[in-house]
Amino acid sequence: MNDYIRRALKFFIYMALVFFIVLVAIPIISGSQIGPLSDIFGDQRSRILLILIISYCFIYPFVAFVKMKRHLNGSFEQNREFFDKAFETYNYVKTLDTPEKLVYRKKATAGKILQFYEDGITVLPQENPVIISGNRKFVLRIYRMIDQLLIKNQQ
Secondary structure, eight states: OHHHHHHHHHHHHHHHHHHHIIIIIHHHHHTOOOOOHHHHHTSHHHHHHHHHHHHHHHHHHHHHEEEEEEOOSSOHHHHHHHHHHHHHHTTEEEEEEETTEEEEEESOHHHHHHTTTOOOEEEETTSSSEEEEEEHHHHHHHHHHHHHHHHHHHO
C-alpha cells in the first residue's frame, strides 16, 4: 500500500508540473499575457478534464506496475546466470542481493530521473515460481529476454 501511495503522489506531482509548464511557463516565455486561472478552470469541460487527470493519477500505479510469475526448469540458482544476463543486457545493476530478494536498477542517471526513481525491478527467488515485479514495460522486456535465453540454452 505504501508503494501505491508513493507512486500515485509522484505521478500527481509529475502531472501538476506538466500542467504548470503548459499553462504558466510557456505563455510567460513566449511573452503572452496570462489570464486568471479562474478563467481556465471556470469552464465545466476544464473541471471534468481535471477530475479525469486526478483519477488517472490514482489508477496509474495499478496499471503501470505488475508482479509476474516466472516458472523455471530447475531452481533459481541453476538459472541465475540467465537472470543476470537479461538484466545486464538492458543496463541494469544489482543494488541488493539477499537470499530472499534481488533488486536491479538502471545504470543511467537520466533514466532514473525520468522515471522518478521507480526503475527498480525486484526478483523474489525464494518463491516458486519466481516473482518479478516493477514497471510493466521493463518487467515485460526482462521477462522476454529471460525466455529467449532459456530457450537458447535448451537447444
